[in-house]
Amino acid sequence: MPTELLLAFIAFAFVTSVTPGPNNMMLLASGVNFGVRRSIPHMLGISLGFMLLVAAVGLGLGQVFQRLPVLHDVLRYVGAAYLLYLAWKIAQSGAPQSRENPEAKPFTFLQAAAFQWVNPKAWIMAIGAITTYTPQDGFFSNVLLIAALFALVNCPSVGLWTVAGSMLRKWLDNPRALRAFNIGMALLLVASLYPIIVDTGMF
Numbered sequence: 001m002p003t004e005l006l007l008a009f010i011a012f013a014f015v016t017s018v019t020p021g022p023n024n025m026m027l028l029a030s031g032v033n034f035g036v037r038r039s040i041p042h043m044l045g046i047s048l049g050f051m052l053l054v055a056a057v058g059l060g061l062g063q064v065f066q067r068l069p070v071l072h073d074v075l076r077y078v079g080a081a082y083l084l085y086l087a088w089k090i091a092q093s094g095a096p097q098s099r100e101n102p103e104a105k106p107f108t109f110l111q112a113a114a115f116q117w118v119n120p121k122a123w124i125m126a127i128g129a130i131t132t133y134t135p136q137d138g139f140f141s142n143v144l145l146i147a148a149l150f151a152l153v154n155c156p157s158v159g160l161w162t163v164a165g166s167m168l169r170k171w172l173d174n175p176r177a178l179r180a181f182n183i184g185m186a187l188l189l190v191a192s193l194y195p196i197i198v199d200t201g202m203f
Contacts, residue, residue, distance in 0.1 A: 009133040017157035029185040031165020045112025051151035058143030091186035
């Protein structure tokens with residue numbers, strides 16, 4: 001891969017990874033509610049799950065959706081429904097040590113990895129990476145390189161949101177303040193669907 005294209009792709013990966021979206025909204029809330037250490041499996045699940053998604057799109061899954069657009073529509077609706085469910089769960093959550101919510105726990109590695117496959121923003125990022133930044137010469141090896149680099153850039157980028165959330169913990173000791181924060185994060189998670197819905201003509 002030419003150096004200029006590689007640098008352009010790294011910039012693309014960073015910008016798309018660090019800007020607000022479903023993953024980052026959930027990690028911000030996880031950082032507040034559980035701290036950085038307990039959110040690490042969530043962060044790793046996002047990066048590695050997304051790496052597999054990028055590789056799958058590059059190795060032919062994207063063509064399946066082009067030939068059967070109804071599958072893409074189904075995925076968008078399932079993803080939107082699941083994001084609304086997650087938003088409701090975040091809005092209902094309280095401090096993990098709270099007696100009112102003793103079973104609160106962060107996303108597991110597998111849950112975060114699986115979520116990438118129904119995350120509309122992740123699909124847009126993956127398709128953009130493959131169609132725009134993957135040279136045709138040595139396509140197979142370039143797909144693997146793009147997927148691996150995306151994961152390497154993505155993990156610290158999304159981690160910034162977790163760290164930011166953990167830094168807010170001391171200001172959210174009050175249960176009412178924490179509840180208001182979680183409701184705000186839930187609303188932002190729902191709002192993150194808007195540009196995806198508009199761009200794809202979902203409604």
